[in-house]
Amino acid sequence: MNEWPLFEVFIRSKQGLDHKHVGSLHAPDAKMAIQMARDVYTRRQEGVSIWIVPSSAIVASDPNDKAANFDPMEDKIYRHPTFYQLPDEVDHM
Amino acid sequence: MYTQPTDRKELAATAERAPRTLTPEDAAFQQRIDADEFIEPRDWMPQAYCKTLVRQISQHAHSEIVGMLPEGNWITRAPTLKRKAILLAKVQDEGGHGLYLYAAAETLGVSRDEMIEALHSGKAKYSSIFNYPTLTWADIGCIGWLVDGAAIMNQIPLCRCSYGPYARAMIRVCKEESFHQRQGYDIMLALCRGTPEQKNLAQDALDRWWWPVVMMFGPSDKDSTHSAQSAAWKIKRVSNDDLRQKFIDATVPQADLLGLKIPDADLKWNARRGHYEFGAVDWEEFWRVVNGDGPLNRERLAARVKAYEDGRWVREAATAYAAKRGRGSFDPDAAKHGRDSFDPDVAKHGRDSFDPDAAKHRASEKVA
Numbered sequence: 001m002n003e004w005p006l007f008e009v010f011i012r013s014k015q016g017l018d019h020k021h022v023g024s025l026h027a028p029d030a031k032m033a034i035q036m037a038r039d040v041y042t043r044r045q046e047g048v049s050i051w052i053v054p055s056s057a058i059v060a061s062d063p064n065d066k067a068a069n070f071d072p073m074e075d076k077i078y079r080h081p082t083f084y085q086l087p088d089e090v091d092h093m
Numbered sequence: 094m095y096t097q098p099t100d101r102k103e104l105a106a107t108a109e110r111a112p113r114t115l116t117p118e119d120a121a122f123q124q125r126i127d128a129d130e131f132i133e134p135r136d137w138m139p140q141a142y143c144k145t146l147v148r149q150i151s152q153h154a155h156s157e158i159v160g161m162l163p164e165g166n167w168i169t170r171a172p173t174l175k176r177k178a179i180l181l182a183k184v185q186d187e188g189g190h191g192l193y194l195y196a197a198a199e200t201l202g203v204s205r206d207e208m209i210e211a212l213h214s215g216k217a218k219y220s221s222i223f224n225y226p227t228l229t230w231a232d233i234g235c236i237g238w239l240v241d242g243a244a245i246m247n248q249i250p251l252c253r254c255s256y257g258p259y260a261r262a263m264i265r266v267c268k269e270e271s272f273h274q275r276q277g278y279d280i281m282l283a284l285c286r287g288t289p290e291q292k293n294l295a296q297d298a299l300d301r302w303w304w305p306v307v308m309m310f311g312p313s314d315k316d317s318t319h320s321a322q323s324a325a326w327k328i329k330r331v332s333n334d335d336l337r338q339k340f341i342d343a344t345v346p347q348a349d350l351l352g353l354k355i356p357d358a359d360l361k362w363n364a365r366r367g368h369y370e371f372g373a374v375d376w377e378e379f380w381r382v383v384n385g386d387g388p389l390n391r392e393r394l395a396a397r398v399k400a401y402e403d404g405r406w407v408r409e410a411a412t413a414y415a416a417k418r419g420r421g422s423f424d425p426d427a428a429k430h431g432r433d434s435f436d437p438d439v440a441k442h443g444r445d446s447f448d449p450d451a452a453k454h455r456a457s458e459k460v461a
Contacts, residue, residue: 002412003204003206004408004412005207006199023193023196023261023262024196024199024342025192025196026205027413028408028411028412028414028415029411029415029418032411032415039185039189040189040192043182043185043186044269047306060135062135063133063135063136063137076457087387
C-alpha cells in the first residue's frame with residue numbers, strides 16, 4: 001500500500017498568538033490530518049486552532065545558502081534600537 | 094518510552110566508528126557539534142551520524158509502540174474507572190510518542206513503511222523490558238514508577254541531543270512522560286497502604302521488575318559499542334553506567350518510602366562515593382531477551398503484526414476515500430475552517446488558482 005502523504009501541523013496555542021509548527025504526521029487527506037493532529041498534539045489543551053499543510057507544498061531555503069541569505073544582516077546593527085545612544089533625558093524613547 | 098543501547102562490542106564488526114581520515118566536511122561538522130549547534134534535517138552530516146540516528150530513533154519509536162502492549166493488557170481490568178481512564182490516557186501518550194519519533198526518523202530519509210517492516214520482520218530491536226509479562230495490577234504500578242522512571246532518566250539528556258528533530262521530540266515526550274511515573278508510584282502507594290495481600294502484590298511486582306529495569310540502561314560502558322562516537326556527536330550525552338547509577342540512587346529512597354524491599358542483597362549506601370552500591374547484573378539474561386528469547390518476545394511481535402494487519406482495511410478505506418475526493422488536494426472544508434483569512438472568498442480563489450485540479454474535483458463533487 002502506498003504510504004499516506006505527509007502533513008505539517010501548526011497549532012495556535014491560544015487566541016492572540018501565531019500558529020506554530022509542532023510536528024508532522026501521515027494522513028490519507030487533510031481532513032483526517034486535522035483529526036489526527038487533534039488527537040496527537042492537543043490532548044492537554046495545547047491548542048485552540050490547527051493548521052495542516054501538505055509537506056510537499058512547503059518551499060524551503062537551501063541550508064547551503066545560509067551564509068548568503070543571512071550573514072549580510074550581521075553588520076547592520078543600526079537596525080536595532082540599541083545602536084543609538086541618546087541623552088539620559090530621553091532614555092525611554 | 095525508551096531507547097536502549099543493544100549493540101555488543103564483539104558483534105560490532107560493521108559498527109560505525111570515527112572515520113579514519115577526516116574530510117574537511119567531517120571536521121566542519123564536528124566543529125558545529127562542539128559549538129553546541131543543532132543539526133537540522135537538510136544540513137550536511139556524515140553518513141554514519143545519520144545511520145546511528147536512524148537506528149536509535151527508530152528503535153526508540155518501536156519501543157513506544159510495543160510498550161503499549163503490556164499496559165494495554167490491563168485497560169479492561171483496571172480496578173476503578175479512574176484508574177482505567179488514567180491508563181487509557183497513558184497508553185495513548187505512548188502511541189503519540191511513537192509517532193513523534195517515527196516522524197523525527199523520517200526527516201533522515203527513512204520511510205515509515207521501512208521502519209514498520211523492520212520491526213515486524215524482527216530486524217529492528219525495541220527495548221527488552223517490554224518482553225516481560227504484566228501478571229498483576231501491581232505490574233502496571235511498577236511500569237509507571239520504574240520503567241517510565243528509567244525512561245525519563247535516559248530521555249532528559251536526549252532533549253539536548255545534537256539532532257534538532259530528535260531533541261524536539263524528546264522535549265515533548267519528557268513533558269508528557271512525567272505524569273506516567275507519578276501515576277505508577279500512586280498505584281504502588283495505594284497498594285502499599287492497603288491490605289497485606291495488596292502489599293504482597295506490590296513486593297512481588299518489584300521483585301520481578303527490578304533487574305529487568307536495571308538492565309534497561311544497556312550494557313556496561315566497557316561493553317558498549319557506540320558510546321564513544323555517540324558521545325562525540327552528542328547523540329548520547331550520559332553513559333549507560335552513569336544513568337544506571339543515577340536511577341538506582343533516586344529509586345532506593347522511593348522504595349523505602351513504600352516500605353518495599355529491593356531484591357538485591359548487595360545493595361548498600363556508600364557514603365564515601367555518595368552512591369548506592371549494587372549487585373551484579375545478569376547480562377546473559379539481558380542478551381537473551383534482546384536477541385529474541387525473552388518471556389514474551391514472540392507474543393509481543395505477533396500482537397503487533399496482528400494489530401497492523403487487522404487495521405489494514407481501515408487504512409485502505411481511508412486511502413480509497415481520499416483518492417475519490419482528490420488525493421493530495423487541499424480539503425476545502427478543512428481549509429475554510431483552518432484559515433483565519435479576512436475574506437473567505439479571496440482565500441478560496443487564491444487556493445483554486447494554486448491547484449486547478451483540486452478545484453476541478455470540488456466542482457465535480459458539487460455536481461454529483
